[in-house]
Amino acid sequence: MTEAKKLPVHTPMSQFPVEGDELIVGGQPLSRLAARVGSTPFYAYDRGLLKARVAQLRSVLPREVKLHYAMKANPMPAVVSLMASMVDGIDVASAGELQVALDAGADPAEVSFAGPGKRDAELRQAVAAGVLVNVESERELPVLAAASQALGVPARVALRVNPDFELKGSGMKMGGGAKQFGIDAESLPEVLRHIASMGLAFEGFHLFAGSQNLRAESICEAQQKSYELALRLAEHAPSAIKFLNLGGGFGIPYFPGEHPLELEPIGANLRYLVERARGDLPQAHLVIELGRYLVGEAGIYVTRIVDRKVSRGQVFLVADGGLNHHLSVSGNFGQVIRKNYPVTVGTKAGHSAREISSVVGPLCTPLDLLADKMELPVAEVGDLVVVFQSGAYGRSASPQDFLGHPHCTEVLT
Numbered sequence: 001m002t003e004a005k006k007l008p009v010h011t012p013m014s015q016f017p018v019e020g021d022e023l024i025v026g027g028q029p030l031s032r033l034a035a036r037v038g039s040t041p042f043y044a045y046d047r048g049l050l051k052a053r054v055a056q057l058r059s060v061l062p063r064e065v066k067l068h069y070a071m072k073a074n075p076m077p078a079v080v081s082l083m084a085s086m087v088d089g090i091d092v093a094s095a096g097e098l099q100v101a102l103d104a105g106a107d108p109a110e111v112s113f114a115g116p117g118k119r120d121a122e123l124r125q126a127v128a129a130g131v132l133v134n135v136e137s138e139r140e141l142p143v144l145a146a147a148s149q150a151l152g153v154p155a156r157v158a159l160r161v162n163p164d165f166e167l168k169g170s171g172m173k174m175g176g177g178a179k180q181f182g183i184d185a186e187s188l189p190e191v192l193r194h195i196a197s198m199g200l201a202f203e204g205f206h207l208f209a210g211s212q213n214l215r216a217e218s219i220c221e222a223q224q225k226s227y228e229l230a231l232r233l234a235e236h237a238p239s240a241i242k243f244l245n246l247g248g249g250f251g252i253p254y255f256p257g258e259h260p261l262e263l264e265p266i267g268a269n270l271r272y273l274v275e276r277a278r279g280d281l282p283q284a285h286l287v288i289e290l291g292r293y294l295v296g297e298a299g300i301y302v303t304r305i306v307d308r309k310v311s312r313g314q315v316f317l318v319a320d321g322g323l324n325h326h327l328s329v330s331g332n333f334g335q336v337i338r339k340n341y342p343v344t345v346g347t348k349a350g351h352s353a354r355e356i357s358s359v360v361g362p363l364c365t366p367l368d369l370l371a372d373k374m375e376l377p378v379a380e381v382g383d384l385v386v387v388f389q390s391g392a393y394g395r396s397a398s399p400q401d402f403l404g405h406p407h408c409t410e411v412l413t
């Protein structure tokens, strides 16, 4: 008996329905939305899906855990405003992001500022704004102390811990071993001894072990270990822990064979930790900070086909945008081996006529590849190609000036 080998496939992108021929985005057929936007390429973020994602998380996570949005995933001001109205806090990673978060109406009491290499001016801005600074380096402490003195308000600080473990199976590791992030766990007792005399308002710890993880058990393990480590460090703290940020790392399925993260075990694990914290750290709020999990699946990138070519039997759909707007779909944003994102032809999504084709962008480099030999609806010049899972690390993480094509627009719909 010959066994047909099953190739891994993409998780169905059922968050965007198909009616007739077309993909429906924010309640509208894609061609109508494109007419409303007025030009391609563009990113579209679906408001209903963003709301649904927050509601889904709230239904699984314990009420006591604060949900923060890490806005580097998608800093579009309209998206940040919407998120700020739904989550408990915003995490920023630069003074520029801080400005957007405050403009969006985020409560400074619930904003935290992480990131290596904070400039003195940025630290001073954070103190003036009254946000929590997640300290990444001992160098930041005297700068914050000087700003506190000058402004007459003690800087609110949490210490970012570089833990002595890693988040297993993570796309990007951001803790454990030698890292530019945080202060090594073993150096922290000494730092905590001095912090009380510096005129700073110490509030707690920040741990962020990694990103893009699809394994619930790895995330639970990292949360447990983070909690244990914070508890050991708390013995050296000058005052009670008010704030314990256990990080995030929740991933979304991008590539064939990847499956959505199971939230239930994570919810159960956090309920257990909330229960323990009630006894161990009675004043502490537990926080998780999520970027791509909140916004990634609600966004698409849309680009129009300007040419259809056949080269030695292979079909190429040449689109009006590519890696200049969407670096990660080309495989050049942290991937080791390029794999295809889920892609369709949004104006022909309901068509049964399909063929193997490659979608490329207009840049003069073979790296500008949106889909490599995928089975797609048969498409013509004028059709709209859609890249799913594009709500995070899209426009703002791409080299828009490379090759001088027009920048893309963004809509929240």
Ligand SMILES: *Cc1c(COP(=O)(O)O)cnc(C)c1O
Pocket (backbone or CB within 6 Å): 070, 072, 073, 091, 114, 208, 210, 211, 212, 248, 249, 250, 289, 290, 291, 292, 293, 392
């Ligand atoms: C990037 C980052 C996040 C968001 O990561 P996602 O994978 O988008 O969830 C959260 N916290 C910190 C400290 C980060 O650097």
